[in-house]
Amino acid sequence: MTTTAAIDTGAGPMLRGWRERRRLSQLELALRADSSARHISFIETGRSRPSQEMVLRLAEHLEVPVRERNALLLAAGYAPQFTETSLEDPSMGALRESMEALLRGYEPFPALIVDGTYTVLAANRGIAMLLEGVPERLLVPPLNAMRLTLHPQGLAPRIRNLRQWRGHLLEQMERQIALLRSDALRELYEEVAAHPVPDGAEEDTSGPGVCPIALPLRIEHRGTVLSFLSTIATFNTPMDVTVSELAIETFLPADPETFAHLRSLTP
Structure with missing residues (x-):
């Protein structure tokens, strides 16, 4: 199954999109992810590049589907973490x-x-x-x-x-x-x-x-x-x-x- 998420949009706007879809404020997400609203803001605007751990932590708290977590990692400049194995394998x-x-x-x-x-x-x-x-x-x-x-x-x-x-x-x-x-x-x-x-x-x-x-x-x-x-x-x-x-x-x-x-x- 393909996704329409564009890799070149950057991880920040993609994370902001997921946060808004979940109807969370930056502060609410920061509290859940043990971060700060300032850091979340910097990530979303591209002023700060999130670590691989932070991308996965935010994705977890935003309940991002596994396929889309790979897209977030790619957008942030990291290799996908989740494999996609055929059931026939x-x-x-x-x-x-x-x-x-x-x-x-x-x-x-x-x-x-x-x-x-x-x-x-x-x-x-x-x-x-x-x-x-x-x-x-x-x-x-x-x-x-x-x-x-x-x-x-x-x-x-x-x-x-x-x-x-x-x-x-x-x-x-x-x-x-x-x-x-x-x-x-x-x-x-x-x-x-x-x-x-x-x-x-x-x-x-x-x-x-x-x-x-x-x-x-x-x-x-x-x-x-x-x-x-x-x-x-x-x-x-x-x-x-x-x-x-x-x-x-x-x-x-x-x-x-x-x-x-x-x-x-x-x-």
Whole structure:
């Protein structure tokens, strides 16, 4: 995934941009980073060149994504610190096996793993079940979770609360774009946001499966409306760009009917 951050803008303006995005004053950031507001001001205006340690410390307190921390280091004149290793690399073997075991163990409930642009890297049979009936041309790899969900010939026509769920997904993407400043993610957003909501897509907000604690995904499968609560897990303190952008999304049954339906499909 590429980033639009320009390396030649300098680390100071980039750090100021992240501070303003986090709505912190120079004093607040200085207190968190054990520095002074004067020093932060000098760094942001280019009057002082921050050390590598200071760049990383400020990035940590500003919750800058790992990929963007490399960009900050380059802008400050230092070598990138975080590697970007393909999941196919032999060194990632143990991680791949662990994630695949997690997906299998979650069956029959749906679960998948995506990267920073929602490309599906792995999925279990619960996801395959939800994709039944989707045209083959939409299932040609690489699959993209947002495209499959919001495409008019994908899952969208079967989602009973499509307007609500679509709004939730687009808001999620907007937050990611603001955080990662990714051209690829922006293009994906513009693509899926342009898909029209199918005629007759009404909000199903009553009856079994409507959860009072969180917005559920309500989707029809073989004549039964299933209700799921979505959870997303990421890695703590990742030291690799690829790992930092992985997300494991799982779907929990939101009602007894969904639980029973999924269990009935289990061999």
